[in-house]
Amino acid sequence: MAVPARKTSKxxxxxxxxxxxxxxxxxxxDEVTGDYRRSHHVSLKGYYKGRKVTE
Numbered sequence: 001m002a003v004p005a006r007k008t009s010k011x012x013x014x015x016x017x018x019x020x021x022x023x024x025x026x027x028x029x030d031e032v033t034g035d036y037r038r039s040h041h042v043s044l045k046g047y048y049k050g051r052k053v054t055e
Contacts, residue, residue, distance in 0.1 A: 025038050026038065026039040027039070030043050030047065032047050032050050033045045033047055042054060
């Protein structure tokens with residue numbers, strides 16, 4: 001069984017996690033309401049895909 005020769009430092013361990021960064025949310029312009037909204041989400045006025053889904 002493979003065993004590491006030396007202990008991995010905290011800095012080296014944390015360096016491996018750098019690929020888990022944040023991504024910006026996808027925002028699109030809603031033609032019906034004239035507002036910006038997140039993709040695949042209900043707008044603030046209650047529209048989704050051009051239809052009123054909430055009141």
